[in-house]
Amino acid sequence: MDDEVERAWRAAEREPGVVVLDGFHALKHALRFGGDVRRVLTSDRAALAALAEELAADVGPALDELAVELPEPVLRSLVPRLHPTGVIAQVRRPSAGANREALARRPRRAPVVLLENPRNLGNVGAVIRLAAGFGATGVVTTGELDPWHPTVLRGSAGLHFATAVERLSLPELPDGPLYVLDPEGADIREVPFPDDALLAFGTERHGVSAELRARADQLVAVPMRPGVSSFNLATSVGMGLFHWMAGRPPGAGPDGR
Template sequence: MGDDELVREWREAEREPGAVVLDGFHALKHAVRFGGDVRWVLTVDRGALLALAAELAGDVVPAVEGLAVEVPEAVVRGLVSRVHPTGVIGLAVRPSAEANLAALAGRPRRAPVVVLENPRNLGNVGAVIRLAAGFGATGVVTTGDLDPWHPNVLRGSAGLHFATAVERLTLPQLPAGPLYVLDPEGTDIRDLPFPDDALLAFGTERHGVSEELKARADHLVAVPMRPGVSSFNLATSVGMGLFHWMSGRKR
């Protein structure tokens, strides 16, 4: 296939519902490793890509070998705003909302669902998804208008969207489970273990938790802070919440 035809086909595939761009090797690696539906891989140097995969992630080598097509750097530059230092881009289709909703609603739930109320910062949401994937959380639900599958969020999560269920819902649509809302005004977190089926909810970066979310809470929980400090960063708070859950579990 010529480069022009390849670009045309990529553009068409990119317009398919649920298509997402994987920017760089780590996003590709995580999408493949966690069962993502990866359709395309373009690389500026196939040999270098396979060597990197062999060195860092032998488990993904067969898939990458089967998918990777070498193209001139100008082709990649025409498809993404900035060529990743690893010189690779992929195209995958995100899991369906039905599959994610089933994962979020599944019982018994063995790990919490993280809820971000109306987050504003794409990088924060990516960092939260990376944390949730690392801790083995059931999923990350966002409310509000930010798309948790936005390319910059996917960049921030290093493709770990494929390792946990990521969906946007409204507060009334939250999955069932005891709702622990993290808020600086809450009960000291050290007095309250988090159960495996908890929903751990966090407020928006600037204004914190809404009255509506507080009204739904079974518990308001605070990570104590030194006097004079008003709050922690959103993603940091999620990390502490998930660590608190993990610390209360048997190894």
């Protein structure tokens, strides 16, 4: 039985669109937000059930149906680093078409976060986690980094499934007014962000490209103490999304309603 489960896991690794989640919280979010979870492996079904009862009772029935128990050494052979909760899962990511449709849908009730050519996998994961928490429409990246990389999924705690995450080129960006975070922009405190904004962030060292800067409807700057080089990317995104939310009517939820 163990060999059969292991072979099925290895075969699924070669399927396009299948991604790996490691850890209970990533799996919890995938289940909670409608992820197509294909298989769940754990070193201790009873411990997994107890964790779900304590932290996420809403996903307990799905875990009870999906979870298969395997010896811990077998699990460790299937992933580079086993999460302390001893659970891994294979999930089919949403199709690029579905993500593009979600990003393009109008009217848009919450901004899209644009990361131009990001470099750090952990930072991208943290941004996706923030975007999901604030109820952003989605996170778009450009460049070579894969926003569905396992390290990004770990950093987002599986919250890719709570917002649209896709890699696009600049000509493919969804419609909407483009607000680019740039040191030479207007003070963010004087610039309200509309619900359908694209909020663009460049790299910490180089900022945004000249091409993206030229396309901006508005350059916006976060005031910063002289001598400090830059804010962390995820921190900047968090400030931008909080600024958007702070400008919404009292009582409006993070999902834009």
